[in-house]
Amino acid sequence: MLGEFIQYLFSGLTSGAIYALVGLGFALIYNASHVINFAQGEFVMLGGMGTVFLAAAGVPLPLAVVVAIIGTACVGFALEKLAVEQTKNASVVTLIIITIGASIVLRGAAQVLFDKQFHTLPAFSGDEPINVLGATITSQTLWVLGITALIVVVLQWFFNRTLLGKAILATSVNPLAAKLVGINVSFVLLLSFGMSAALGAIAGVLITPITSTNFEVGIMLGLKGFSAAILGGLGNPFGAVIGGLILGIVEAFGAGYISSEYKDAMAFIIILLALFFMPSGLFGKKGTERV
Amino acid sequence: MTLKHTRRTFMAAVAALGVAAAASLPGNAQAADEPIKIGTFLSVTGPASFLGDPELKTLQMYVDKINAEGGVNGQPLELVHYDTGGDPNKAVTFVKRLIAQDEVDAIVGGSTSGESLAVMPLMERFEVPFISFAGSKKIVDPVQAWTFKTPHTDTMACEKIFEDMKKRGFTQIAMISGTGGFGQSMQAECQGVAPDYGIEILADETYGPKDTDMTAQLTSIKNTPGVQAVLNPGFGQGPAIVTKNYRQLQIDAPLYQSHGVASKKFIELAGDAAEGVRLPAAALLVAEQLSDDDPQKPVVTGYKAAYEEKHGEGSVSTFGGHAYDGLMLIVDAMKTAGSSEPQAVRDALENTKGYMGTAGEVNFSENDHLGLTPDAFRMLEIRNGDWVLVDDTTG
Numbered sequence: 001m002l003g004e005f006i007q008y009l010f011s012g013l014t015s016g017a018i019y020a021l022v023g024l025g026f027a028l029i030y031n032a033s034h035v036i037n038f039a040q041g042e043f044v045m046l047g048g049m050g051t052v053f054l055a056a057a058g059v060p061l062p063l064a065v066v067v068a069i070i071g072t073a074c075v076g077f078a079l080e081k082l083a084v085e086q087t088k089n090a091s092v093v094t095l096i097i098i099t100i101g102a103s104i105v106l107r108g109a110a111q112v113l114f115d116k117q118f119h120t121l122p123a124f125s126g127d128e129p130i131n132v133l134g135a136t137i138t139s140q141t142l143w144v145l146g147i148t149a150l151i152v153v154v155l156q157w158f159f160n161r162t163l164l165g166k167a168i169l170a171t172s173v174n175p176l177a178a179k180l181v182g183i184n185v186s187f188v189l190l191l192s193f194g195m196s197a198a199l200g201a202i203a204g205v206l207i208t209p210i211t212s213t214n215f216e217v218g219i220m221l222g223l224k225g226f227s228a229a230i231l232g233g234l235g236n237p238f239g240a241v242i243g244g245l246i247l248g249i250v251e252a253f254g255a256g257y258i259s260s261e262y263k264d265a266m267a268f269i270i271i272l273l274a275l276f277f278m279p280s281g282l283f284g285k286k287g288t289e290r291v
Numbered sequence: 292m293t294l295k296h297t298r299r300t301f302m303a304a305v306a307a308l309g310v311a312a313a314a315s316l317p318g319n320a321q322a323a324d325e326p327i328k329i330g331t332f333l334s335v336t337g338p339a340s341f342l343g344d345p346e347l348k349t350l351q352m353y354v355d356k357i358n359a360e361g362g363v364n365g366q367p368l369e370l371v372h373y374d375t376g377g378d379p380n381k382a383v384t385f386v387k388r389l390i391a392q393d394e395v396d397a398i399v400g401g402s403t404s405g406e407s408l409a410v411m412p413l414m415e416r417f418e419v420p421f422i423s424f425a426g427s428k429k430i431v432d433p434v435q436a437w438t439f440k441t442p443h444t445d446t447m448a449c450e451k452i453f454e455d456m457k458k459r460g461f462t463q464i465a466m467i468s469g470t471g472g473f474g475q476s477m478q479a480e481c482q483g484v485a486p487d488y489g490i491e492i493l494a495d496e497t498y499g500p501k502d503t504d505m506t507a508q509l510t511s512i513k514n515t516p517g518v519q520a521v522l523n524p525g526f527g528q529g530p531a532i533v534t535k536n537y538r539q540l541q542i543d544a545p546l547y548q549s550h551g552v553a554s555k556k557f558i559e560l561a562g563d564a565a566e567g568v569r570l571p572a573a574a575l576l577v578a579e580q581l582s583d584d585d586p587q588k589p590v591v592t593g594y595k596a597a598y599e600e601k602h603g604e605g606s607v608s609t610f611g612g613h614a615y616d617g618l619m620l621i622v623d624a625m626k627t628a629g630s631s632e633p634q635a636v637r638d639a640l641e642n643t644k645g646y647m648g649t650a651g652e653v654n655f656s657e658n659d660h661l662g663l664t665p666d667a668f669r670m671l672e673i674r675n676g677d678w679v680l681v682d683d684t685t686g
Contacts (some may be wrong), residue, residue: 134538
């Protein structure tokens with residue numbers, strides 16, 4: 001009985017860690033621009049697919065990972081420079097629609113540039129599962145959890161302790177005022193798109209050994225990551241992680257104890273309930289304006 | 292229907308001409324000028340492009356080959372193709388165009404079941420012989436006069452798997468199925484035929500086609516007492532994740548996958564976890580491993596060699612094989628009928644006996660427009676990252 005319970009918990013942690021990592025990218029762009037970037041799932045896909053194809057072309061795996069992450073960051077820069085920045089003072093809704101368009105373009109490009117097959121990467125430290133009290137967890141899940149935690153710590157430090165991080169927050173609160181005090185707003189936007197693209201790519205590399213990847217994998221990951229981010233409170237990296245883990249654990253316990261048929265439904269009910277009673281998410285700032 | 296009328300008249304005229312020509316001057320040059328038109332509509336782009344792409348390549352390759360060898364009944368073949376992108380609505384439009392404008396003599400194609408089912412009423416109404424390349428059992432059950440199909444059905448895969456389970460003494464099993472179209476259909480089919488094999492399904496779990504982790508479902512299967520084997524009908528990356536999770540949980544019962552993942556890609560995705568997994572698949576996958584006295588061996592090795600010579604090592608797929616079978620069946624029927632007149636071709640097709648194709652031996656009859664038995668599937672086991680034939684039904 002206990003073994004079963006722990007196994008469901010581990011299952012939840014595995015999915016939850018993936019959702020959390022993707023959710024982080026949403027939080028980052030939202031922080032800078034209040035834009036929800038629906039191409040975030042495609043950044044995840046690009047990280048995974050890029051690494052797979054570079055490795056297949058003979059590039060050593062660690063180098064392939066680095067190049068794929070940098071490449072994806074460049075796609076993030078390009079998205080901001082070529083699409084978001086061109087609209088000048090467009091409303092947030094317009095920008096969100098642009099990101100949906102970008103996601104379709106990226107998916108199509110990946111289909112042509114790479115291929116339509118599924119691909120996978122070797123797990124970082126072998127496939128041997130780890131036994132805990134009659135339940136098992138893969139070492140790759142621990143990698144995902146560990147790096148997610150590391151990223152959260154780094155992001156907290158970045159936003160609260162560095163000038164650049166504070167500049168991003170300031171831009172999100174009031175772009176005009178930020179400009180007046182000398183913050184280069186367009187640079188901040190550019191940076192946040194690049195950073196969240198890189199973050200997505202890191203997620204893609206980490207989760208590909210668990211889920212495998214293809215050109216469409218970003219749709220589902222983007223949706224679940226977005227759910228994690230709104231459950232946790234948009235713009236709060238810590239909230240996105242907690243949101244992701246809750247989502248994963250609810251799904252796993254639902255599938256285990258009730259029925260696998262209603263797994264997704266239960267996750268969405270949790271999100272709906274959370275938004276009914278806490279419209280800004282579990283850890284979101286109350287009110288509509290940041291102070 | 293005026294269209295039907297004019298078409299009929301036209302066909303009758305052609306047939307009469309052909310008969311007259313054949314009677315007076317065999318191999319007459321006048322008939323040779325008129326090509327036999329084979330229409331096809333395939334999902335060469337879009338989500339089902341992995342089906343349509345090898346199918347079209349196969350048809351083009353073999354139409355060229357047949358023409359180089361002198362055509363059919365002294366007439367060359369002409370392939371008329373439209374790309375449906377996997378959309379049944381487009382399939383209907385293109386089939387209407389094939390019949391009304393291109394005036395084709397027979398139609399092969401329909402990469403997906405949705406497209407095939409959508410166009411079947413047209414084939415019946417305009418009386419055009421049609422061979423579908425899609426999986427669904429509904430295409431040939433109930434039998435429609437003008438529609439035939441080449442691929443195995445999901446039911447046959449279930450039967451093959453249950454046969455193997457019975458042979459190994461497993462009667463109590465669990466199923467974990469994907470909720471995509473393929474997984475759902477096969478889950479229902481397997482539930483239907485399980486009692487015929489004395490097999491009891493103790494646990495029946497599902498997962499979404501894009502889920503990232505199935506350990507929760509597998510844990511409840513692991514904790515169900517009495518499960519001797521587990522079957523996973525599914526498509527895409529889901530079965531690979533199931534297989535990995537299965538090994539992670541160290542479940543001892545043997546795991547069966549479906550023909551939906553019968554490709555090298557599955558072994559690549561599941562890695563070491565795929566060792567010992569069994570699944571039913573077409574003989575094409577293990578062409579070289581078939582015993583030399585297997586009557587299917589020359590067909591599958593021949594097709595594989597021809598396809599891979601043109602499109603690269605390891606490019607052959609069972610889907611292209613379905614197209615090969617469809618084209619060859621229609622060509623054989625035209626040869627037997629001695630003409631491309633639709634009624635004669637349909638009748639000859641229905642009387643096809645003992646045709647050996649990539650999917651197995653085809654015996655059509657009035658009540659059977661599929662013509663295959665579960666023996667057409669081979670049971671494979673994955674050992675050392677490769678397929679091993681575990682029961683050679685003919686050898």
